[in-house]
Structures are given as C-alpha cells and as structure tokens.
C-alpha cells in the first residue's frame with residue numbers, strides 16, 4: 430500500500446510551517462519532568478512549536494509562559510534549567526506567579542504607562558497538564574481536551590510508570606539532519622531493529638518486539654459515538670499507546686537499590702504522538718526521546734534519562750546514568766546514520782513509500798497527521 434505521505438512532507442518548507450501551526454501549536458507536547466521542577470522557583474526553558482517556553486514552579490504549581498518579556502522581548506531565562514523568580518535581566522521588571530508585571534524599577538519616572546497600558550504588561554501563559562512525572566504544554570489559546578490526544582487508560586499507565594522516576598536525570602540534545610517524522614516512523618517500525626541494531630539492541634530482545642498495543646482508546650470516540658474499525662485506528666488518541674516485550678536484563682548490584690516499575694524483565698515502549706518515544710528497560714531505567722523539529726530536514730533529538738527511585742543512597746548513580754545515556758546515544762547514532770542518508774537522497778519526484786501490512790502503524794499515524802494538517806482537527 431502506498432504511503433499517504435509524499436516526499437514533500439519531508440522536504441517542503443511550507444508544509445513544515447503548517448506542521449508548526451496545525452500540529453505543534455495545537456497538540457499537547459511533552460515539555461519537562463516534574464521532578465526537575467520540584468524546588469520553589471525552579472524553572473526549565475524549551476523551544477516548542479517554534480516558541481520559547483518557560484516552565485516555572487509557582488508556589489508548587491507548574492505553570493508555562495512564553496519566555497519573552499513584554500517590555501522589549503528579552504528572554505527571562507536563558508539557561509535550560511535553574512532556580513530563580515520571574516524577573517527580566519534587561520531592565521529589571523519582575524513578574525508575579527500569574528505572569529503579570531509586579532514591579533517595574535523607576536516606573537513613574539521612566540515609563541509613565543497609563544492604567545490601560547499597564548494591565549497588558551504580562552507574560553503570555555500556556556496550558557499545562559501533568560501526568561505522573563511528565564509535564565505537557567499546549568500552545569493553543571483554546572487547548573485540545575487532553576483525553577482526545579491520550580486515552581485515560583494510557584494516562585493511568587503513564588502516571589504509574591513515571592511515578593517511579595528517581596529525581597536525578599541526565600539530558601542530551603543531539604542534532605540530526607532529517608525530518609522529525611522519519612524518526613517517529615522509525616521507532617514505530619520494530620522490523621528495523623535486527624538490521625540497524627544487530628549488535629546493540631537486538632541481542633537484548635528475547636522474542637522480538639511485541640506488537641500488542643495497550644492503552645488504546647475504547648471503542649467509542651471522544652464524543653462517546655461508536656467508531657468504525659478504520660476510524661478507530663486512525664483516531665488521534667489511537668496514535669499513542671504502549672507495548673511490552675520480554676527482554677534480557679543483565680543483573681547489576683544497583684538494581685537492588687531502586688524501586689523498579691512492573692513485575693519483570695520487560696522492554697516497555699510508549700509512543701506519545703506526535704513526537705515522543707518513551708522506553709523503559711525492566712522498569713529500572715527510563716528514557717524519553719523527543720524528536721523536536723527545527724526545519725524540514727533538521728531535527729533535535731532530546732534525550733532525558735533517569736533511573737527508578739532509590740531506596741537507599743546510590744553514590745554511583747550519576748555514573749550509571751551517564752553510562753546508560755552513552756549506550757542509548759550509540760543506538761540512536763545507528764538510526765541517525767541511516768535516516769540522514771535517507772533524507773539526503775530524498776527528492777521531490779521520489780516515489781512514495783510502499784507500506785506492507787505490518788506498517789499499519791505508519792499508515793494510521795499518516796492518516797491522523799493528514800487530518801490535522803488538512804482539517805486542523807483531530
């Protein structure tokens with residue numbers, strides 16, 4: 430069956446711009462771990478959907494704002510993570526937890542704003558939703574109901590598994606020269622593992638990767654109406670699900686020092702549409718991979734890795750985490766070399782991909798994508 434996506438979907442600047450407005454500024458996007466924002470005034474900054482976003486712990490609640498001062502557009506924070514109140518470094522304006530300007534140094538002498546002008550001096554605020562330890566942001570003024578994107582069953586499982594995360598996490602952002610969708614399609618395609626990862630990932634698998642999808646929405650649509658099999662398959666919430674496959678886990682002494690998730694040696698894989706692949710090896714380590722689009726042919730692959738919560742102090746934890754991150758990055762580099770070759774050979778007159786039966790996940794992701802792109806709705 431021919432792919433519903435044409436080479437232009439991987440190459441074209443106009444389509445890329447439409448993805449920003451119709452997907453990335455409409456859908457809920459993973460933004461940060463809750464544990465990274467636990468302290469008072471802790472913050473994280475991220476670019477999402479082409480916009481600078483500031484996540485801030487405001488008296489215990491995580492809030493999201495545009496990271497751009499309403500005075501003269503200076504970012505409030507330049508670091509990826511930190512701990513500071515919301516104050517602009519350029520002329521010292523300070524903002525309250527609602528994002529409204531609280532104090533302006535020398536306000537009367539220098540600015541003399543009218544009451545009307547002053548009430549508009551606030552940071553743009555975005556919707557936030559937490560699921561366990563995952564913080565999602567929506568950039569739309571009228572955000573999509575969260576349940577339309579992720580089924581309640583999937584949310585429950587995500588909340589459960591992510592509540593096992595330890596506090597320490599390591600991060601890496603890797604530049605890649607391909608379209609973000611190639612990476613998302615790659616993680617949906619379990620059949621590439623024996624060919625691209627014969628020495629790294631494949632030997633860990635005991636019985637290949639299971640294709641039994643969990644966390645799919647129930648038979649009714651978000652509005653409670655019954656959906657046909659095809660419509661259910663292509664439904665937005667059906668693009669996010671999880672699977673579990675038996676895996677070989679080499680025992681390490683540190684495994685006894687953490688509270689692992691689940692009941693055995695499984696490879697858990699969560700696909701969170703549009704651009705997150707979340708995996709866990711045996712409920713012991715947790716890795717979020719986010720395929721952040723930069724341009725039609727450029728993606729930033731964002732890694733966040735942590736281990737299960739410690740039950741006793743593990744002084745070697747940073748070394749363990751960096752060691753794991755290094756091997757995960759090595760696996761990604763195997764994909765990256767191939768996907769960059771694919772992207773660099775793609776051209777506007779290239780034929781569409783020929784999907785076989787097992788690639789129905791790619792077909793249904795493409796159907797959901799096109800509906801968002803063409804109709805602007807899930």
Ligand code: FES
Pocket residue numbers: 498499500501502503517518519520521522
């Ligand atoms: S730009 Fe922020 S205070 Fe001036």
Ligand SMILES: [Fe+2]
Pocket residue numbers: 615621622625626760764
């Ligand atoms: Fe891979």
